[in-house]
Amino acid sequence: MTFTDFLVAIALVSLGACVGTPLRVFVSSFIAHHLGDVFPWGILVVNVTGCLMMGALIAYVQAHGLAVTRELWLLGAVGFLGSYTTASSFALQTLTLVHARRAHLAVAYVVSSAALGIAAAGVGYVLTLPMMGPH
Amino acid sequence: MFGPDLRIYSLITVGGVIGSLLRWLVAVLVPLTAGGLPWPTFIANAMGCFVIGLVSTGTTSNGFHPLGPRARLFIMTGICGGYTTFSAFSGEELRFLLAGDLRRAVIYLALSLASWLAAVWLGDTIARRLNMAR
Numbered sequence: 001m002t003f004t005d006f007l008v009a010i011a012l013v014s015l016g017a018c019v020g021t022p023l024r025v026f027v028s029s030f031i032a033h034h035l036g037d038v039f040p041w042g043i044l045v046v047n048v049t050g051c052l053m054m055g056a057l058i059a060y061v062q063a064h065g066l067a068v069t070r071e072l073w074l075l076g077a078v079g080f081l082g083s084y085t086t087a088s089s090f091a092l093q094t095l096t097l098v099h100a101r102r103a104h105l106a107v108a109y110v111v112s113s114a115a116l117g118i119a120a121a122g123v124g125y126v127l128t129l130p131m132m133g134p135h
Numbered sequence: 136m137f138g139p140d141l142r143i144y145s146l147i148t149v150g151g152v153i154g155s156l157l158r159w160l161v162a163v164l165v166p167l168t169a170g171g172l173p174w175p176t177f178i179a180n181a182m183g184c185f186v187i188g189l190v191s192t193g194t195t196s197n198g199f200h201p202l203g204p205r206a207r208l209f210i211m212t213g214i215c216g217g218y219t220t221f222s223a224f225s226g227e228e229l230r231f232l233l234a235g236d237l238r239r240a241v242i243y244l245a246l247s248l249a250s251w252l253a254a255v256w257l258g259d260t261i262a263r264r265l266n267m268a269r
Contacts (some may be wrong), residue, residue, distance in 0.1 A: 001163075009159070010156060013152075013155050013156055013159045014152045014155070014156065016155070017148070017151045017152040017154075017155035017156075017217055018148055018151075018152060020151065020155075020217075021147060021148045021150070021151025021152070021155075021213065021216065021217055022144050022147065022148050022151075024151075024216060025138050025139070025144060025147055025212060026138055028138075029138030029139075030138075047221040047222070050221060050222040050225075051221065051222050051225035051226075053222070054222040054223070054225055054226040054229075055225075055226070055229055057226075058226055058229060058230070074159075077222070077223070077226070078155065078158070078159050078162070079155055081220070081222040081223075082155055082158060082159075082217070082220040082222065082223060083151045083152075083154065083155045083216065083217040083220075084222070085220050085221035085222040085223075086215075086216045086219050086220065086221060087180040087183065087184060087219035087220060087221050087224065087251050088180070088183040088184050088186070088187040088211070088215040088216060088218070088219040088251075088255070089187070089211075089212070089215075089216060089219075090221060090251070091184040091187070091188070091251040091252055091254065091255035092184075092187050092188060092191055092211075092255055094252060094255070095188065095252070095255050095256060095259060110248060110252075113221070114244060114248060117221060117224070117225040118225050118228045118229065118232075118244075120225070121222075121225040121226055121228065121229040122229060122232070125229060125233075
């Protein structure tokens with residue numbers, strides 16, 4: 001990696017995070033405002049929608065090759081989706097549910113996050129791949 | 136407008152940029168394929184979960200190191216939120232499944248969830264001890 005590549009990477013990751021981070025706060029606050037915050041619907045929606053976009057991005061990168069999509073990956077996957085989705089809030093909310101003696105909700109949160117997250121990545125991938133055309 | 140005011144949004148975003156750059160740095164420094172598992176994501180997420188557990192419990196008004204609500208949001212929602220990621224984890228799971236590597240998919244899933252939850256629990260437990268010793 002040259003020094004210029006390094007600076008470009010820093011700029012792209014930062015730019016993506018400048019959009020992904022406030023979007024996470026906005027979407028999770030918006031969802032919590034409408035559905036309440038007993039169950040962490042906000043971060044669940046953030047993580048699942050982020051995984052959907054990640055699946056689509058993986059299909060795009062796979063179709064066009066990483067050499068062409070390196071900048072897009074830094075901007076979209078590392079910066080934007082990386083900062084939009086979160087594992088730390090997910091883990092903290094799970095622990096909070098356990099401490100509040102809502103173990104059944106904690107289990108439901110962990111299972112639904114993992115299952116819906118991985119399924120959403122698959123859906124994003126499957127929906128995007130046919131649009132990429134023959135390569 | 137939903138969520139905090141614009142100043143807090145900006146503060147959290149600065150934290151998110153710092154966290155994202157740190158996560159990218161881990162990805163640059165840690166060899167990607169040792170043992171066939173995506174260690175950079177694994178390490179960043181486990182570390183971030185530990186820190187959010189420690190900070191969440193240790194910086195309340197009666198914690199061992201009290202911080203104001205803004206500083207807490209900056210560290211937890213900003214830095215930890217930007218440093219950790221769920222989408223990379225799912226993307227890596229998708230790659231394992233597309234490659235037909237069900238064994239690695241299951242191992243990575245179990246290892247990830249267990250490490251995140253163990254790390255946040257450890258951070259919380261250490262902070263509780265420090266809070267009591269204060």
